[in-house]
Amino acid sequence: MRGIRFYQCPTTILAHDSAVGGKTGINHPAGKNMIGTFYQPAAVVYDTEMLSSLPEEQVRSGMAEVIKHAFLSNPHWLDELLGTADITALTGSQLELHLSRGIAVKAAIVEEDALEQGARKFLNLGHTLAHAIEAHAGYGTVTHGEAVALGLAFDLLIGGHDRLEDYLKWCAANRYPLELLSDFDIRELLPYMKRDKKSSRGELVFIELADTGCPALRVLEEQEVISFYHKLGQKIKEVLG
Ligand SMILES: NC(=O)c1ccc[n+]([C@@H]2O[C@H](COP(=O)([O-])OP(=O)(O)OC[C@H]3O[C@@H](n4cnc5c(N)ncnc54)[C@H](O)[C@@H]3O)[C@@H](O)[C@H]2O)c1
Numbered sequence: 001m002r003g004i005r006f007y008q009c010p011t012t013i014l015a016h017d018s019a020v021g022g023k024t025g026i027n028h029p030a031g032k033n034m035i036g037t038f039y040q041p042a043a044v045v046y047d048t049e050m051l052s053s054l055p056e057e058q059v060r061s062g063m064a065e066v067i068k069h070a071f072l073s074n075p076h077w078l079d080e081l082l083g084t085a086d087i088t089a090l091t092g093s094q095l096e097l098h099l100s101r102g103i104a105v106k107a108a109i110v111e112e113d114a115l116e117q118g119a120r121k122f123l124n125l126g127h128t129l130a131h132a133i134e135a136h137a138g139y140g141t142v143t144h145g146e147a148v149a150l151g152l153a154f155d156l157l158i159g160g161h162d163r164l165e166d167y168l169k170w171c172a173a174n175r176y177p178l179e180l181l182s183d184f185d186i187r188e189l190l191p192y193m194k195r196d197k198k199s200s201r202g203e204l205v206f207i208e209l210a211d212t213g214c215p216a217l218r219v220l221e222e223q224e225v226i227s228f229y230h231k232l233g234q235k236i237k238e239v240l241g
């Protein structure tokens, strides 16, 4: 059946992201999505009726990729999301609006750079730390989106984004497991981050975000990562009180 055409029918919020762009992948103990290829579906059929049965944890997971798209593109949309104290209470039509905006952001970047030689890397906002957490915790222990929520906080911190605190409050209100950060020893996460796909020579590569819509690649020294990680832990403690 190699090379057959196929249709993709996403059933999660998270998949508004993964169903666009033709990436396929499997996880490996050495790293997240470590083995895979690009193979475009003939079409994506997204029936949002399916989303009404998603458990709360999966709504939270998917909405982390939605807010990532907002951070990458549009401060007004970001304000709207940050003003949503309970993302599990969105109506069907509100959710559809957020998803169509997210898909538009992803599609525009993928059209420009399908094979991730440039701009597509920015979609990896939050993912250097997220993938390390998922691999280290054991796949399935932490949802992808929950890990992305923590990774996003890290990338906002290193960029000095002025909405970091509001974002952490939003995460807390929406019950993202921010307290998990203190469960991990950053030194144990470093080897995973050095094998990240954005890293070609074992450097530590992040997507920093100084302003909404302005992502940039940032290479950090080991010591810097450790110190930013501890700084984020402190900020989280302050926000959680
Ligand atoms: N975000 C991305 O761009 C991207 C890219 C590639 C891979 N991925 C990976 O995809 C994986 C997870 O994908 P996912 O969360 O979309 O799918 P999933 O199949 O893992 O679904 C998550 C859980 O929700 C349940 N579920 C799915 N649809 C449901 C529905 N409509 N109603 C009730 N329950 C439902 C599933 O049974 C499962 O328990 C992660 O490992 C992630 O890293 C993401």
Ligand SMILES: [Zn+2]
Pocket: 017, 065, 127, 144, 148
């Ligand atoms: Zn993702």
